[in-house]
Amino acid sequence: MEKINYGKLLDETLAKLRETGERPSLLLHACCAPCSSHTLTVLDSFFDITLYFCNPNIAPESEFDFRLKELKRLVSEMGLGIDIIEEEYDPAPFYELAKGLEDLPERGERCRKCIGFRLGMAGEKAAELGCDYFTTTLTISPHKDCTFINQKGAEISEICGVPYLFSDFKKHDGYKHSIELSKQYSLYRQDYCGCVYSKANREKETS
Numbered sequence: 001m002e003k004i005n006y007g008k009l010l011d012e013t014l015a016k017l018r019e020t021g022e023r024p025s026l027l028l029h030a031c032c033a034p035c036s037s038h039t040l041t042v043l044d045s046f047f048d049i050t051l052y053f054c055n056p057n058i059a060p061e062s063e064f065d066f067r068l069k070e071l072k073r074l075v076s077e078m079g080l081g082i083d084i085i086e087e088e089y090d091p092a093p094f095y096e097l098a099k100g101l102e103d104l105p106e107r108g109e110r111c112r113k114c115i116g117f118r119l120g121m122a123g124e125k126a127a128e129l130g131c132d133y134f135t136t137t138l139t140i141s142p143h144k145d146c147t148f149i150n151q152k153g154a155e156i157s158e159i160c161g162v163p164y165l166f167s168d169f170k171k172h173d174g175y176k177h178s179i180e181l182s183k184q185y186s187l188y189r190q191d192y193c194g195c196v197y198s199k200a201n202r203e204k205e206t207s
């Protein structure tokens with residue numbers, strides 16, 4: 001099966017918006033400040049964005065708090081005037097979905113469930129708010145399965161009734177740009193994905 005170029009799909013959507021001058025509303029699920037930095041520079045000219053920080057996978061709680069704090073600082077320092085909806089820290093659903101999958105490597109079934117859960121929450125929130133689109137910053141990461149994220153977004157879109165904005169924010173040197181912006185804003189760049197299992201893996205690799 002031919003691989004879909006999700007970066008090109010995003011380019012096409014943005015080109016259409018440029019042509020029509022429409023400015024739809026977008027609920028953008030954000031995992032952290034570094035991944036949001038480049039993503040916001042791409043989307044802010046085209047959408048009325050609301051950020052959605054919903055990440056029950058992050059551990060420990062102090063890390064969750066710090067990633068959120070950095071996201072707020074970034075938005076404020078970029079001067080974008082974007083609202084952030086925060087889901088309170090409640091890791092219980094994450095540990096429930098991760099049961100029996102604790103030892104799997106990244107990009108495996110635990111990660112698919114973790115990403116699917118967060119996208120599902122974003123889709124529900126977008127429907128509740130009456131947004132025109134929803135999407136996530138997660139496709140900027142070279143460690144994540146971009147095709148899975150987009151397919152899952154499309155699946156959830158069918159359920160929640162809100163169009164999913166396809167993306168591959170790595171394209172056009174997006175990941176590199178996020179590193180440059182992280183330096184520019186002195187952002188905290190975590191060295192593990194988020195959950196206790198990814199933290200333990202990173203500690204093993206670096207010990």
Ligand code: SF4
Nearest residue numbers: 111114193194195198
């Ligand atoms: S490694 Fe990342 S994507 Fe995978 S389960 Fe942990 S937090 Fe979620």
